[in-house]
Amino acid sequence: MSIGSVPLRYRISVDHDQCMICGRCVESCPYGVFRKEGEQIHVNSRVCVACHRCISMCPRDAISLVERPVDYRSHPIWTPQVKEAIYNQARTGKIILSGMGNAQDYPVIFDRLVLDACQVTNPSIDPLREPMELRTYIGKKPAHLDFKMVNGDTVLETKLSPNLLLETPIMIGHMSYGAISLNAQQSLARAVTECGTFMGTGEGGLHHSLYPYQDHMIVQVASGRFGVDINYLERGAAIEIKIGQGAKPGLGGHLPGEKICADVSCTRMIPEGSDAISPAPHHDIYSIEDLKQLVRSLKEATEWKKPVFVKIAAVHNSAAIAAGIARSSADAVVIDGFRGGTGAAPRVFRDHVGIPIEAAVASVDAKLRSQGIRNEVSLIASGGIRESADVAKVIALGADAVYIGTAALVAMGCRVCGTCYKGLCPWGIATQRPDLVARLDPDFASVNVANLIHAWTLELSELMGAAGINSIESLRGNRDRLRGYLLDESIMKVLDVKTVGA
Amino acid sequence: MADTVRIDAKGMHYTPLNRAIKAAVASGARKIELDNIMGQRFIADGLRGDVEIIINGVPGGDLGMFMSGPTCIVHGNCEHAPGNTMDAGTIVIHGNAGDAVAHSMRGGMIFVRDDIGYRGGIHMKQYKEKRPILVIGGSARAFLGEYMAGGLILVLGRKGTHPELDRGIGSGIHGGKIIIRGDVSDKHLGVGAKKDDLKGEGREEITPLIEKFCVFFDLDPASFIDDRYYLITPASARPFASKYTWEV
Numbered sequence: 001m002s003i004g005s006v007p008l009r010y011r012i013s014v015d016h017d018q019c020m021i022c023g024r025c026v027e028s029c030p031y032g033v034f035r036k037e038g039e040q041i042h043v044n045s046r047v048c049v050a051c052h053r054c055i056s057m058c059p060r061d062a063i064s065l066v067e068r069p070v071d072y073r074s075h076p077i078w079t080p081q082v083k084e085a086i087y088n089q090a091r092t093g094k095i096i097l098s099g100m101g102n103a104q105d106y107p108v109i110f111d112r113l114v115l116d117a118c119q120v121t122n123p124s125i126d127p128l129r130e131p132m133e134l135r136t137y138i139g140k141k142p143a144h145l146d147f148k149m150v151n152g153d154t155v156l157e158t159k160l161s162p163n164l165l166l167e168t169p170i171m172i173g174h175m176s177y178g179a180i181s182l183n184a185q186q187s188l189a190r191a192v193t194e195c196g197t198f199m200g201t202g203e204g205g206l207h208h209s210l211y212p213y214q215d216h217m218i219v220q221v222a223s224g225r226f227g228v229d230i231n232y233l234e235r236g237a238a239i240e241i242k243i244g245q246g247a248k249p250g251l252g253g254h255l256p257g258e259k260i261c262a263d264v265s266c267t268r269m270i271p272e273g274s275d276a277i278s279p280a281p282h283h284d285i286y287s288i289e290d291l292k293q294l295v296r297s298l299k300e301a302t303e304w305k306k307p308v309f310v311k312i313a314a315v316h317n318s319a320a321i322a323a324g325i326a327r328s329s330a331d332a333v334v335i336d337g338f339r340g341g342t343g344a345a346p347r348v349f350r351d352h353v354g355i356p357i358e359a360a361v362a363s364v365d366a367k368l369r370s371q372g373i374r375n376e377v378s379l380i381a382s383g384g385i386r387e388s389a390d391v392a393k394v395i396a397l398g399a400d401a402v403y404i405g406t407a408a409l410v411a412m413g414c415r416v417c418g419t420c421y422k423g424l425c426p427w428g429i430a431t432q433r434p435d436l437v438a439r440l441d442p443d444f445a446s447v448n449v450a451n452l453i454h455a456w457t458l459e460l461s462e463l464m465g466a467a468g469i470n471s472i473e474s475l476r477g478n479r480d481r482l483r484g485y486l487l488d489e490s491i492m493k494v495l496d497v498k499t500v501g502a
Numbered sequence: 503m504a505d506t507v508r509i510d511a512k513g514m515h516y517t518p519l520n521r522a523i524k525a526a527v528a529s530g531a532r533k534i535e536l537d538n539i540m541g542q543r544f545i546a547d548g549l550r551g552d553v554e555i556i557i558n559g560v561p562g563g564d565l566g567m568f569m570s571g572p573t574c575i576v577h578g579n580c581e582h583a584p585g586n587t588m589d590a591g592t593i594v595i596h597g598n599a600g601d602a603v604a605h606s607m608r609g610g611m612i613f614v615r616d617d618i619g620y621r622g623g624i625h626m627k628q629y630k631e632k633r634p635i636l637v638i639g640g641s642a643r644a645f646l647g648e649y650m651a652g653g654l655i656l657v658l659g660r661k662g663t664h665p666e667l668d669r670g671i672g673s674g675i676h677g678g679k680i681i682i683r684g685d686v687s688d689k690h691l692g693v694g695a696k697k698d699d700l701k702g703e704g705r706e707e708i709t710p711l712i713e714k715f716c717v718f719f720d721l722d723p724a725s726f727i728d729d730r731y732y733l734i735t736p737a738s739a740r741p742f743a744s745k746y747t748w749e750v
Contacts, residue, residue, distance in 0.1 A: 097747065229587075269627070274739060296543070
């Protein structure tokens with residue numbers, strides 16, 4: 001008791017003049033902030049996580065939320081976050097787990113990059129009346145093509161590798177059933193099917209209710225091999241081997257037993273209530289040669305009909321690793337930057353391990369080009385893609401397409417409160433509690449997600465048109481359309497971009 | 503198509519070999535005999551069906567990976583990870599096998615006549631009627647049953663009186679059982695594993711497995727059945743639960 005309680009993180013207050021005591025806040029809050037006593041709503045602010053569900057449901061705008069209503073003595077080094085982590089560990093002696101992505105105040109490189117537009121010397125293109133080509137193919141491209149003449153017709157002789165056809169370079173990354181709810185996965189699946197793009201299953205198997213959307217789903221094989229059998233591999237449009245994750249590079253995963261309900265247990269193929277532990281490494285991959293063997297085992301099992309992706313966290317030597325992956329028969333490399341989200345990760349990893357996606361993509365693209373193998377793999381960027389400008393910038397830095405994760409969840413109501421690990425998500429996203437899951441209606445949420453992808457696609461075509469580009473292929477790796485704004489010289493060298501004004 | 507198909511795999515790459523196997527299964531073969539196997543990986547990878555595959559030679563890594571149903575009988579040693587993520591079926595190995603045998607196996611049975619390498623049965627798991635079983639006739643190297651989440655590993659140590667043991671048995675085990683003939687000392691146990699004498703029901707469970715093993719390899723089950731066994735199980739179903747605290 002020597003440490004005492006830490007100050008409130010959030011203070012909730014109810015304007016009793018406005019409040020009509022309808023009780024929606026009481027129903028909305030699974031954390032138990034609100035209770036009705038007599039003819040008044042009372043609050044317990046200490047359990048609030050700032051999910052905003054009550055605020056969004058209050059018909060009278062009677063609820064206010066203030067973050068950190070109690071000041072500590074201000075200090076630039078000993079911030080409230082630093083001190084409270086110490087109090088926590090002084091009490092428990094344990095590793096701190098936290099939710100969502102990197103919460104450290106690192107500079108965002110995307111926000112120091114600006115895009116180009118045409119003026120006078122070459123005309124911009126109006127996407128309203130000119131076709132804009134956003135279609136993207138993910139997979140190996142042949143280094144050269146061989147043709148032969150057959151009865152006067154030219155026939156392609158080169159055998160092409162399977163590619164995924166994306167109508168927009170925006171896909172949804174891997175969030176497993178278990179980490180998110182079935183309604184959330186269904187909403188995402190319907191949205192990507194509608195938009196002609198793809199989503200990842202995560203390492204949680206493929207629930208039977210998602211089979212109608214399987215042609216738009218990339219099935220994941222991670223170190224726990226949960227939910228993986230030959231049926232699962234054959235159903236996916238592509239297969240992704242997860243080596244690492246941007247939110248916690250070097251670590252595996254750990255879905256606590258409380259989240260393994262009957263249905264989650266069924267798709268993961270493990271008993272109800274048991275911990276689902278994904279080890280840090282794949283125990284059949286201890287080298288780049290072993291990776292090649294896993295890639296080929298998946299291709300062999302599916303008769304070389306499916307593209308195989310390999311996802312790694314963005315770390316210091318991503319470029320050399322990606323070059324190894326490109327030689328492993330894999331069809332795409334996914335690089336997950338250190339801002340990638342997660343349901344739960346040790347805070348020290350989330351905030352301190354890995355590198356930003358902007359630098360990782362640029363260095364991987366440069367390495368693959370320098371070795372003449374850029375055509376061997378597609379490059380998918382993920383982790384911290386927040387808006388269409390980020391999509392345009394990361395493609396200009398060399399990516400073929402992006403995965404979005406958190407942004408798609410925000411489109412379904414997520415407030416990025418970072419409390420996914422409690423399993424009580426009031427938006428029905430990161431929870432398995434049936435009454436909470438029921439709050440997310442796939443009929444509506446799928447439209448919201450599809451709207452977001454559609455809107456970003458429109459913005460992307462406007463940005464391209466303004467730059468005089470009518471095909472996404474002309475934007476890819478086109479660093480000349482980027483300039484660094486107050487980025488230091490060494491970073492600009494890595495990104496291979498010039499400064500503004502140059 | 504005849505009931506039995508023979509394929510000479512001399513100098514053959516694994517992809518055409520697997521195509522030939524799949525084609526034979528599709529056309530109704532019940533038995534496929536592969537001759538001159540020398541290091542071809544992924545044999546029977548993702549293969550379904552009720553078929554017996556006789557493998558004469560030494561198959562490469564990942565024999566029977568993702569396999570769902572067939573029986574593979576290997577007349578020779580195996581490379582690493584036979585039965586990797588296998589779903590159903592049987593693998594019988596007349597010899598030794600390398601590391602990570604039965605990696606992430608979720609169903610079916612593997613019988614190895616002699617020894618296996620490191621990390622055998624790593625992350626085996628079970629669900630409802632699917633319960634993988636790995637029977638090792640000889641000994642296993644370190645980290646047997648690491649991260650094990652379900653299923654059964656039985657070690658018979660048939661070469662000496664008892665298996666030679668190595669460290670880290672059941673390291674991180676959170677489900678399933680490892681049963682070892684003879685004595686297991688605490689120094690061999692991995693983190694999160696505990697041991698007990700195997701009694702009653704456990705003994706009844708292994709008897710038919712020993713008998714089956716002895717039929718495959720033409721051995722006398724009596725000496726195995728009348729011996730002492732140790733049972734290694736998880737000390738906790740939540741081995742990592744006490745490592746973490748939540749941020750708020």
